[in-house]
């Protein structure tokens with residue numbers, strides 16, 4: 442099967458880099474997105490997300506004519522669906538974006554097409570998508586009814602790239618390819634081999650779905666272990682960072698790092714897809730989610746205690762006189778992504794509850810997003826924040842904070858959620 446034209450539906454954090462990488466291999470790529478601004482930005486050679494080097498490769502792909510964006514699906518040889526799969530209020534997966542993408546491509550599908558679901562999905566979503574497509578196009582045959590002889594091939598190939606390293610990991614990582622039939626997998630391997638240098642390992646669609654959920658749940662459970670340890674150690678007056686360093690000297694122990702909670706759009710979401718599929722059996726996975734989701738509240742309480750201690754030691758002052766500085770707002774180190782960030786959520790909670798000044802230090806942004814302006818949160822650089830504050834809250838281990846000498850912190854009260862200043 443030859444793929445000349447590839448359509449990528451959903452031009453976000455995964456879809457846009459994937460589209461650009463195909464285009465960089467001289468494939469004709471049609472990017473589809475419902476957002477007209479996103480489409481216009483890309484067609485001008487720009488990008489609407491932050492990811493190292495992506496601007497250059499999108500600009501080259503558009504100016505050389507290999508990548509074009511549109512709001513309307515067009516015929517292609519292969520379709521990759523990379524739309525969000527959030528959860529609803531009750532932690533049930535929300536497949537409405539996949540349903541819309543399916544609706545958009547159904548009219549332009551033709552015999553011989555390959556459709557790939559890349560979005561992280563609950564087990565069974567690929568079969569569900571196949572059902573929607575079959576209902577929309579009774580003139581075409583699909584693998585769930587026609588097996589290897591189907592007109593359309595379908596597979597789930599979950600993305601597994603790490604934000605901040607997307608372009609490298611897209612090419613280098615192994616890829617799990619879950620075809621609805623062996624021929625579906627074969628076609629998908631051929632497509633990904635256009636740019637993937639890692640191994641393309643084939644399996645079923647359901648196993649591929651579960652594999653992606655398992656990877657992120659594994660990490661979530663392990664971070665929950667570290668977070669729980671940090672709370673226990675705080676009660677026992679033991680330095681958890683030293684403890685973890687020591688325990689990790691054991692050849693079969695590798696504990697992750699505690700923090701202010703788990704952020705981002707994947708690890709805090711995907712385990713719920715397992716929980717919602719078999720709620721009565723997913724006890725550990727659910728508990729891990731709850732442990733990680735509870736950590737921001739614990740940090741907020743630690744900050745309240747630090748302020749109370751400061752006031753006890755400085756009885757001439759009131760809470761209004763106390764300045765708190767929050768170091769880091771992003772959801773993880775050395776990126777500027779504030780979405781789903783526990784550090785940002787904690788800073789906003791502190792700003793709402795504290796009557797005095799609350800400063801935020803985030804070296805990766807120039808200004809607070811407009812949605813945050815008006816909160817009792819003022820962006821400062823690290824030196825200013827150090828000079829002006831009484832309580833320091835370390836929320837993200839950005840490299841800039843690692844280089845602040847502990848001596849510069851003086852006698853200030855410190856709540857260090859990342860172990861940067863607590864050796």
Ligand code: SAJ
Pocket residue numbers: 561600601602603604656657660664697698699700701702703704705706707708772773774
């Ligand atoms: N975190 C800790 N302690 C740690 C490691 C991480 O508190 O020891 C926190 C981070 O600060 C952050 C959150 O966890 O708030 C998630 O960060 P991350 O770096 O673990 O993961 P993501 O969300 O950036 O990307 C993950 C990756 N999955 C795995 O490593 C198993 C990535 O490969 C996936 O492609 C991505 O989810 C995704 O899109 O699903």
